[in-house]
Amino acid sequence: MSNMRLLLAILGIVFVFIAPPWLTAMCILALSLRWRAWEVLLIGACADILWFPGTFSYGIPVVTLFSLVVLIILEPLRNELLVDRRMI
């Protein structure tokens, strides 16, 4: 795991606790753009465990789903444009 990836993952987790949600979302996006980063799911799940209110009658766990979707939809972009395959 590269230093940048580790840094972004740690920042993402810290932002879940103290920063506005858009900063967490930026970390999720940055990680998903560059790497096939399973830790994005951890960040999403962490946000939902901490902040999602009550039962699921309130809605859906948006952050986990967002991280999952971003991770999936950015796969072709990662493959074709951004990622040096040896570094995935």
Add this chain to the structure above:
Amino acid sequence: MRIGKRSSKLMMNLYQRNKFKIRATTSNPRQGLLVATFLILVVIGADVFMDGAIRSRIRPMLVPVASFGRSAVAAVAGQDFWSSRQALLNENESLRERIEKMEAQNAGFEALRDDYEALQKMMAVTDEEGEKGLIAPIASSFRASPYGTFIIGAGFTKGVREGDIVLSEGGFVLGAVSEVNAKSSLVRMVFAPGQKTEVVSGSTGFTISGRGGGNASAEVPREAALAEGAPVRASIYEGRPIGIIGNIESASSSAYAEIHVVFPINLNTVRYVYIVPGNE
């Protein structure tokens, strides 16, 4: 012969690199991602199935971290950490040391005074509400949640129940308790994004839609008798005020006016809340 050897070495190198590439790109990372996705889906699915039981077990472990984060941010923000560096460099060294010592002492007093003042403000709410509720500290950031929720440092061991109403100083409703653990509770704010609440201001009733950060908006007929600064009350919270009308925007071409309802207190300054039993 030499050329043949060289080219076969080259081929071997290429082959080895490709072999590595295939292994690196296809098997391990994808497997890891698949396992992580599967795990997350299983956890979320189980949580749905068990009505949030997994979250309510894990959340208490995360509350101290959230509480620490809030204190750390408040401490950094209160230390003029981001002020002009040049101004700090110009200070005399010995004076600075002395000031720092005095500031450390002063910070202790200030913290105590702030606590005292915050509690005194809450006591005013307590007097209004009678003896039926309890005071609890805020244990998390107000702005970190994408769902308009925050955590308070009191749970069912202190008698907090789901549906209890959470008031700030001045008696304004901040939200309602949506999940209770032993020593902490999750509160959903009235102005949580997308949350709709039936309210009344003066003699006009309308529905506000939360936008997060202590703001909400609503559309009312242009003729409605509403005034900026007027309190807005919600019957679901037993007629208590939930905010004030911030501004009213109306275009002459439209039959409706858009009003903005705001929470009158800066959320970052709220440190204690008062919890009263709700209807549920």
